[in-house]
Amino acid sequence: MRRRDFIGLVAAAAWSPVAHAQQAQKLPRIGVLLPGTPESFASRTNALLDGLRELGYVEGRTVEIDWKWGQDRVQTFPELAAELVRSKADVIVTGGTAAAQALKSATSTIPVVMAIIGDPVAAGLVGNLARPGGNLTGFSIVAPELGGKRLELLKEIVPGLSAVAVLLNDRNPQSQIELKEMRNAAQAMGLQLYPTGISSDVALDDAFAAIDRTGVQALVVLTDPILFSQRKRTVNLANRHRLPAMYFFQGFVEEGGLISYGPGDADLFRRSAGYVDRILKGAKPADLPIEQPVRFDLFINLNAARILGLTIPESFLLRADKVIE
Template sequence: MKKKLALLLSLGLCVSTMTITASADEEKTYKIGVCQLMEHDALDAAYNGFVEGLKEAGYEEGKNLEIDMNNAQGDQSNCATIAAKLKNDGCDLVFAIATPAAQACANEITDTPILISAVTDPAASGLVDSNEAPGANITGTSDLTPVASQIEMIQKLVPDAKTVGVFYTSSETNSKLQADMAIEAGEKLGYTMETYTVSQSSEIQQVVESMVGKIDALYIPTDNLLASNMPTVSMVANQAKIPTICGESGMVENGGLITNGINYFDLGVLTGKQAAEILEGADPATMPIEYCPEDSYTYTVNEDTAAEIGIEIPEEFLQDSEEVETEASTETAEETETESESAAE
C-alpha cells in the first residue's frame, strides 16, 4: 500500500509539473480596445497603421492579440458609451483615434494605458500634463501638420490672392487650434483671413456656397467632419473655381486641390510601436507624445481638380508628390488602354 501511494503521489507530481510547464510556454493573448470617432480616409489609415505597427513588433491578431474595434460614427455620445464598455471589458490597452474619442476615453478610463492618435495637441486638449511628459495613463502620437507651409503654398498656386478662407468645425478643438495657426500664418503673408465654421454636416454646402465671390483660396485643416464630407465641399468649391488647400491627403483624394502633410498610416505605425512598448512594460506617463518626422511630409496633388478649376501646379509641388488616382483618371486610363489594344489589333 505504501509503495502504491508513493507511486500515485509521484505520478501526480509529474502531471502537475507538466501542466505548469505547458502554461508557462503558452503565449499571453493581449486585448486592445479601439474607439474611433468616425470613418474617413485619415482615421482609417491611422487604425490600419496601428495594426501594422503592432504586427511589426510581434503582436498579431489570431496569435497573441485580440482587437475590439468600435466606431462611434461621428457621434460624441457614442464615444462615451464605447469608453464605458472598454473600461468594463478588461482591456490591456485602449487606442483612441481623434480628439473627441480620446477625451471620452480619458474621462472614463484611469487605470488602463490609453494611446491616442489623430490629436493635434494632446496637452491643449487637456489629455496630458504636457506633450513632453504626459504624466498619467495616456500617451500617443500627434497629427500636427505643417500649417504655415500649407498656407505658404497659396502664394505660388494663386499669386494674386488677397483673401483666404479658413473653414472648420466649431466643436473640434483640434481644428480650432490649426485654424488659429493658419490665420496667424496668413496674416503674416499679408492676406485677409476670413473664418467660416459649421457645427453639423447639413450646414456644409450652404456655408461653402456663401464663400463664392468672397475668397480667392480656401484652407481646411485636419477636420474630421469636413474630411468625411469633403465631396460636398469640393463639389461647390471646384465649380466656383476656388482652390482648396487641405490639411491631409484623404481630403485631396475626395476633391481638394493639394496638401503637404503627414501620412496617417505612418502615424498609426508609430503608435502601434508605442503600444508594443507599453505591453512589454513601458510606462505611458513617461513616454512623450511623438510626431511624424518632417522629412516624411509628402505633397499630394489632385490633378483632375487642378484641371477643373484651371490651376497649373508648380513643378516644385509635383516633384516627389503622390498623384491622386480619381475615378475619372481611372476611367481615362482604361480608355487609353482599350484604345492601345484596338490599335495593336
C-alpha cells in the same frame, strides 16, 4: 481507494495542465476608438494592423481587438469610451482630440495611445510632450508654423490670393487651436480669413453655400477626423464651388482634392503599434514622449488643377513629394 475516486483523480490531473495553459494563454486586449467608419478609416486601420503584425500581434490569434466606431457623431464618444473601459482593455488606441478627451474623462489608469492628435498640451490632454505624465501618449501632427506654410503654398498657386475661407468642425477643440495660429500667419501675409464651421446643425452643403457668399478665392480645411471621414464629399464640394483647397492629409488629394501638406497619417497609425507593444511589455505611457512630426509631404493633383483652371508652376511640381495626374 474506490475505482470512481481513482478515475476522478486521474482526470483532474490530466485536465489541470490544460486549464493552466488556457489561463496562461489569455490574450492581451486592445481597444480601438475611432471617430469615423470602418470604410472611411480603412487605410489607417490597415496600417495599424500591419504594424501590429510586424511585432507578432495577429487579431484573433495573439491579441483581441475591440473596435468602436463613432460613425462621425461626436456625441457618441463618451459612451464608446466607457464601453472600452468596462471591457477591461489593456491598452486603447484612438485618433483625434475629441475622442482622446472622451477617453481621458473615462479612465485615468488604462493606457491610451493617440495615433493622431493635434496639440495635446493646448487641449489639456497632457502636461508636456517630453513626459506626458498621465495615461495618454502618442503622435502629434502639429508643428510650429504649419498653418502658415499651408497658406504660403496656396498663395504660390492661386494668383492674387487675398481672401481664404477656413472650413472647420465647430466641436473639435483642435480646430480652434489651429485657427488661432493660422490667423496670426494670415495677418503677417496680408490675407483675410473667413472661418466657416460645420456642426450637427450645419451640414457640409450649407457650409459651402455660406463660403460662396464671402467671395473668397481659396479654401483651407482644418484638421478634423469627421472631415477626414467625409473627405470625398468635401473634395467634390470644393471642386464644384471652384475653390482651390488646401487639405491636411494626402487622402483628400487621392480623392481628387487639389493640394495637401502634412505628415503621413497612415504611417502614424503603423508607428502607434510600436507604442502599443511597449506598453503591453510594461512601459508606462507617462514615460513615453509624444512625438512631433519631422517630415511633411506635399501632394498635388493636376486633374483638380485643370478642373479649377489653375496652372501649377513647374518649380512647384518639382518640390512635390507626389504629383497625381
